[in-house]
Structure formats: C-alpha cells, structure tokens
Amino acid sequence: GAVVSQHPSRVICKSGTSVKIECRSLDFQATTMFWYRQFPKQSLMLMATSNEGSKATYEQGVEKDKFLINHASLTLSTLTVTSAHPEDSSFYICSAKPGNFYEQYFGPGTRLTVT
C-alpha cells in the first residue's frame, strides 16, 4: 500500500510553545489529507480536512487559530499546535488520499507531550 510518513514521531515541548508536525505522502500525490487526534483508550477524532492549495475545513469544536494546518503541496501537510498546553498532549495522526481512490492511508502518528 501507499506510504505516509509523519515527523517527528515523538515530541515533548513546554507549555506555551508551538509545535509543528509534518505529514508526507511518499509515493503518491494526495489532494486531500486529514488530521486526527487520539486520546488514550479512545478512538480517533477527526480534527480537520486539508485540501492542497485551499484552507482547511475544521470539525466542530476544533479551534482553527490554535491548530494551524497548511497543505502547500500535493505531498506535504503540516499541523502546528500553537501555544500548546498540557491538555493538548495527545497522539496526532494524519492520513492521505490519492485523488479519488477509496482508501485512506495513515501515517504512524506523532505523540505530543506538553509539560
């Protein structure tokens, strides 16, 4: 299957700082990428849908000014957690779709810990 990478895999930051997470589709072009968040023992919760060259669509309750998403190319989307707080500590996962294919391919996830 297609490969999606995320960087970094783990990050620890201090409260009040910003953290950027990258999501790359390595062997296909992704017109659409998705960002999810997963708290311990819970399911994945969609945060936003990102389309290349346009603004992201955020799910209800997700602050667009806090979680900045940029999808500048067909192989890269970034999620920036601004002014991070301990409650933002979570497992962040991206996924990418190759055009109008039916499968979504997921990255390995980034574990963010805010101290």
Next chain:
Amino acid sequence: DAKTTQPPSMDCAEGRAANLPCNHSTISGNEYVYWYRQIHSQGPQYIIHGLKNNETNEMASLIITEDRKSSTLILPHATLRDTAVYYCIVGSNFGNEKLTFGTGTRLTIIP
C-alpha cells in the same frame, strides 16, 4: 456517515479464523464498508473495503449480507500480530469525504 455497531472486544485462538461482526443498518446505497485496524500506538492500517459483493485480499475476507445491513471481517488464520483494534466504517469516501471512526473491536489473539 452511517453509524456502525461493533462488539467492544473479542478473543480468538492463534491459528483459528477470527470473525469480526459489524452492524450498519442505516447504510445508504452509495456507501462502502471499510475495515481498518490499529495496533497499539500506531496509525490505522487499511484492511479491505466493499460495496455489496464479498471481497478477499491477502489480509482478510469481507462478507456483506445481501441487505447490506451487516458485515463480517474474517482473518482466516489469526496470528499474535493480528492483536489490534478493528474499526468498521461506512461512507462513500469519494473525493474528500471523511471517515468517522467508532469505538471498534479490540481483538486479542491468544497463544
């Protein structure tokens, strides 16, 4: 997306077939059934999807009832590496339509 119902947990002996059920009684005509799994602390992995016909690939088989209101994912010879949370999701998934994850079934393969 239509709602799905899955048992919260299941056990299966190593080497036996694991049969994971999913109810999706409100599925609409253009919606597919997708199965993903998530091994601890990893991103979800695509397994299989289908519309109305049964499907098989190198990982699993998907059996969809004729009325499409339920389906079963079959792992024919379960191994310890199949221990994971399995998610059944329905959606058209065309274009940028999103997938909505439910709570899934935690499958434990027992040696």
